[in-house]
Amino acid sequence: xxxxxxxxxxxxxxxxxxxxxxxxxxxxxxxxxxxxxxxxxxxxxxxxxxxxxxxxxxxxxxxxxxxxxxxxxxxxxxxxxxxxxxxxxxxxxxxxxxxxxxxxxxxxxxxxxxx
Amino acid sequence: xxxxxxxxxxxxxxxxxxxxxxxxxxxxxxxxxxxxxxxxxxxxxxxxxxxxxxxxxxxxxxxxxxxxxxxxxxxxxxxxxxxxxxxxxxxxxxxxxxxxxxxxxxxxxxxxxxxxxxxxxxxxxxxxxxxxxxxxxxxxxxxxxxxxxxxxxxxxxxxxxxxxxxxxxxxxxxxxxxxxxxxxxxxxxxxxxxxxxxxxxxxxxxxxxxxxxxxxxxxxxxxxxxxxxxxxxxxxxxxxxxxxxxxxxxxxxxxxxxxxxxxxxxxxxxxxxxxxxxxxxxxxxxxxxxxxxxxxxxxxxxxxxxxxxxxxxxxxxxxxxxxxxxxxxxxxxxxxxxxxxxxxxxxxxxxxxxxxxxxxxxxxxxxxxxxxxxxxxxxxxxxxxxxxxxxxxxxxxxxxxxxxxxxxxxxxxxxxxxxxxxxxxxxxxxxxxxxxxxxxxxxxxxxxxxxxxxxxxxxxxxxxxxxxxxxxxxxxxxxxxxxxxxxxxxxxxxxxxxxxxxxxxxxxxxxxxxxxxxxxxxxxxxxxxxxxxxxxxxxxxxxxxxxxxxxxxxxxxxxxxxxxxxxxxxxxxxxxxxxxxxxxxxxxxxxxxxxxxxxxxxxxxxxxxxxxxxxxxxxxxxxxxxxxxxxxxxxxxxxxxxxxxxxxxxxxxxxxxxxxxxxxxxxxxxxxxxxxxxxxxxxxxxxxxxxxxxxxxxxxxxxxxxxxxxxxxxxxx
Numbered sequence: 001x002x003x004x005x006x007x008x009x010x011x012x013x014x015x016x017x018x019x020x021x022x023x024x025x026x027x028x029x030x031x032x033x034x035x036x037x038x039x040x041x042x043x044x045x046x047x048x049x050x051x052x053x054x055x056x057x058x059x060x061x062x063x064x065x066x067x068x069x070x071x072x073x074x075x076x077x078x079x080x081x082x083x084x085x086x087x088x089x090x091x092x093x094x095x096x097x098x099x100x101x102x103x104x105x106x107x108x109x110x111x112x113x114x115x
Numbered sequence: 116x117x118x119x120x121x122x123x124x125x126x127x128x129x130x131x132x133x134x135x136x137x138x139x140x141x142x143x144x145x146x147x148x149x150x151x152x153x154x155x156x157x158x159x160x161x162x163x164x165x166x167x168x169x170x171x172x173x174x175x176x177x178x179x180x181x182x183x184x185x186x187x188x189x190x191x192x193x194x195x196x197x198x199x200x201x202x203x204x205x206x207x208x209x210x211x212x213x214x215x216x217x218x219x220x221x222x223x224x225x226x227x228x229x230x231x232x233x234x235x236x237x238x239x240x241x242x243x244x245x246x247x248x249x250x251x252x253x254x255x256x257x258x259x260x261x262x263x264x265x266x267x268x269x270x271x272x273x274x275x276x277x278x279x280x281x282x283x284x285x286x287x288x289x290x291x292x293x294x295x296x297x298x299x300x301x302x303x304x305x306x307x308x309x310x311x312x313x314x315x316x317x318x319x320x321x322x323x324x325x326x327x328x329x330x331x332x333x334x335x336x337x338x339x340x341x342x343x344x345x346x347x348x349x350x351x352x353x354x355x356x357x358x359x360x361x362x363x364x365x366x367x368x369x370x371x372x373x374x375x376x377x378x379x380x381x382x383x384x385x386x387x388x389x390x391x392x393x394x395x396x397x398x399x400x401x402x403x404x405x406x407x408x409x410x411x412x413x414x415x416x417x418x419x420x421x422x423x424x425x426x427x428x429x430x431x432x433x434x435x436x437x438x439x440x441x442x443x444x445x446x447x448x449x450x451x452x453x454x455x456x457x458x459x460x461x462x463x464x465x466x467x468x469x470x471x472x473x474x475x476x477x478x479x480x481x482x483x484x485x486x487x488x489x490x491x492x493x494x495x496x497x498x499x500x501x502x503x504x505x506x507x508x509x510x511x512x513x514x515x516x517x518x519x520x521x522x523x524x525x526x527x528x529x530x531x532x533x534x535x536x537x538x539x540x541x542x543x544x545x546x547x548x549x550x551x552x553x554x555x556x557x558x559x560x561x562x563x564x565x566x567x568x569x570x571x572x573x574x575x576x577x578x579x580x581x582x583x584x585x586x587x588x589x590x591x592x593x594x595x596x597x598x599x600x601x602x603x604x605x606x607x608x609x610x611x612x613x614x615x616x617x618x619x620x621x622x623x624x625x626x627x628x629x630x631x632x633x634x635x636x637x638x639x640x641x642x643x644x645x646x647x648x649x650x651x652x653x654x655x656x657x658x659x660x661x662x663x664x665x666x667x668x669x670x671x672x673x674x675x676x677x678x679x680x681x682x683x684x685x686x687x688x689x690x691x692x693x694x695x696x697x698x699x700x701x702x703x704x705x706x707x708x709x710x711x712x713x714x715x716x717x718x719x720x721x722x723x724x725x726x727x728x729x730x731x732x733x734x735x736x737x738x739x740x741x742x743x744x745x746x747x748x749x750x751x752x753x754x755x756x757x758x759x760x761x762x763x764x765x766x767x768x769x770x771x772x773x774x775x776x777x778x779x780x781x782x783x784x785x786x787x788x789x790x791x792x793x794x795x796x797x798x799x800x801x802x803x804x805x806x807x808x809x810x811x812x813x814x815x816x817x818x819x820x821x822x823x824x825x826x827x828x829x830x831x832x
Contacts, residue, residue: 028757036750040743047739051731093819093826100815104784108804111788112797 030077034070041066061113068106072099142394142412147176149398153405156182161189161205166406168212173413187215194221200232204244207251222256230261233269238286239276242269243299246306253310266311270319273303281330282347294344294364295355297330301367308374324379327368331381334388341395342388358399361392362407369414390415484540486510487517495530495557502526503533527615528562528677562614564621564678566590568646569609571669571686573599587686589671594687601653601693607640607686608648611673618645621675626651628660628667628689633706636660640671653691661703662696765821773818780811 079095154167193206232245282292283300345357492503508517572584611619624640674681791800
């Protein structure tokens with residue numbers, strides 16, 4: 001029984017991985033970027049858990065910058081994905097320009113809040 | 116023999132009392148010596164020199180410093196063509212006293228300058244100085260022509276500044292009116308009248324007289340009949356105190372009265388009140404005040420036009436301490452009152468053996484022959500029955516005093532009012548001297564009050580039984596000691612009798628309990644009929660005493676102005692046993708703090724700073740910093756593995772530059788953010804960001820549209 005469930009898990013994982021391999025490279029880059037942002041946030045949370053939240057604003061701004069940029073990257077991915085019917089008419093460059101602009105604004109706010 | 120001794124002792128005693136009371140005296144030798152000290156010869160300006168010289172002149176001071184040489188030099192300098200009108204004025208004033216040697220031609224130049232100045236003057240002060248200087252020039256150089264051609268015009272321009280209440284303004288653009296200015300204006304108008312080449316219209320002079328009367332309507336007074344002038348608007352630019360203002364008005368009014376015919380009907384009691392005001396100052400410590408006082412008194416004394424047909428010479432009646440001839444009861448003088456009475460205290464005690472009165476003028480010189488009548492003497496609390504009526508005081512020619520020979524025996528200790536009247540011997544003198552009605556002088560007859568039958572007892576309040584009673588001899592030194600608790604009462608009584616045997620009610624009778632902690636409780640001892648008694652019920656006083664048990668010192672204070680043996684005597688102590696203070700009772704009020712301790716150093720304040728937060732060790736923070744960079748490295752590695760390339764980078768020049776600029780722009784913005792975090796402020800950042808952002812937008816738009824067009828071309832192709 002256990003053997004079959006672990007085998008099922010492995011099969012499931014392999015199937016997911018092969019399906020994922022089919023995605024276009026630019027989307028994979030964006031996914032990687034999101035993962036990077038999330039990991040950075042996690043490390044910051046672990047640090048805060050260790051040493052306490054004394055300059056709380058700094059912690060918040062650090063975490064929120066990661067989360068924010070991840071969210072913006074997800075939006076970019078949605079807009080750039082060719083299979084997404086909703087954004088068919090939107091040029092990917094335009095989406096990228098929005099991404100860059102929003103990131104710059106986010107980071108200005110973050111820097112101000114960082115203290 | 117004993118009587119005489121008693122008299123002499125009483126004399127000396129009363130002399131000591133008399134020294135303690137301050138009474139305005141006439142101008143005396145004390146004034147003269149003060150004048151020599153104040154005006155010591157070092158004059159910083161001609162104004163000060165003039166004030167000093169005038170004071171010496173009026174008081175006829177003997178040993179004045181000789182400064183004529185240096186001052187005359189200053190005078191000659193200031194009579195030159197380049198001096199200000201004010202300096203010219205004071206130079207001429209000084210010259211009128213010192214009579215320096217001045218060239219005749221100088222006066223001619225001065226006169227012509229002044230006449231031009233009179234015409235040009237726009238403010239009251241300028242007009243005052245220029246007209247005053249012209250009047251002085253006229254007195255000092257009789258050959259020079261100083262008459263004003265347009266006297267009417269000058270008169271009118273000064274009069275134009277007057278206000279409806281008799282005050283004057285300083286200039287036409289200054290709305291504040293001032294009493295001091297009124298004095299200046301009146302002097303200036305007097306000058307104009309005396310310098311007019313043709314007679315000034317009489318109706319104009321009369322309007323000025325009315326102004327003077329209106330000014331006198333606004334005079335202020337104190338309760339003892341002193342009158343004075345003061346400014347209504349305090350704190351103005353030219354504000355003068357009441358002494359300067361009053362003397363300015365006196366100068367102006369006397370000057371104007373001197374040049375006009377007819378009389379100015381000012382109430383004579385106001386004039387007398389003004390004299391009282393000046394004398395009431397005593398000996399001023401400031402040079403200017405001294406000058407103002409002395410000059411105003413001299414002007415008032417010598418001016419005949421102010422009050423009707425009678426000119427006023429001020430008489431000062433001195434009342435000395437009076438001593439009874441029979442009993443030890445003494446009369447002590449109080450203060451001078453009545454209008455022209457100045458009290459001198461006997462320089463020579465032997466002379467003043469009985470009630471005596473001295474009459475002099477304001478400057479201390481002798482009065483004409485007159486008689487002083489004591490119209491009546493009454494007790495203040497029994498005004499109907501007089502103890503003396505219509506007694507004439509005998510004149511002691513040798514010493515120049517009027518003496519009341521016999522003092523009635525039935526005068527008991529207490530407060531009296533003596534009413535005096537001055538009658539001139541020569542009836543023709545009435546035209547020259549003014550004496551005035553009745554003079555009320557309060558006199559205290561003092562004596563030794565007998566304190567007797569003093570009893571102090573602790574009484575049980577329920578039963579009324581006396582637990583402990585002691586009689587005290589208050590004349591001696593005995594003290595008592597008691598102990599009491601809060602259920603008992605303390606009773607204290609005594610009697611006061613005058614030498615004539617009547618009951619005496621003093622001004623003060625206080626019974627004082629003081630605790631060890633220096634907290635005092637004062638009670639007034641009331642009297643019923645013959646006896647003074649106080650009963651302290653401790654049950655009701657427990658709260659007042661703050662529930663403090665312990666030893667309380669007792670003191671008795673009895674005092675009165677007519678009582679010669681007023682005393683403050685410790686009577687002993689009482690040990691009070693009061694119940695404990697209940698919880699709710701408020702804390703004891705703090706003891707009265709020594710009022711000077713507030714100026715001492717204060718308690719040190721220790722600041723409690725907020726303890727700084729604990730920070731993690733630096734190594735841990737640095738470890739995590741490097742850990743944070745790990746995902747970024749992971750990202751780069753993953754991206755490389757995915758096969759990222761720069762194939763889409765435009766090859767042709769223009770788009771390439773745009774692409775590079777775009778990347779540079781983004782990098783610049785991120786660098787700006789780093790700088791913002793490190794040291795810039797938000798405003799600078801926003802400004803720079805605006806510029807960079809605009810640039811970035813432009814460049815980004817170009818490159819991305821280029822890329823978009825390239826890819827769409829690829830798609831369509």
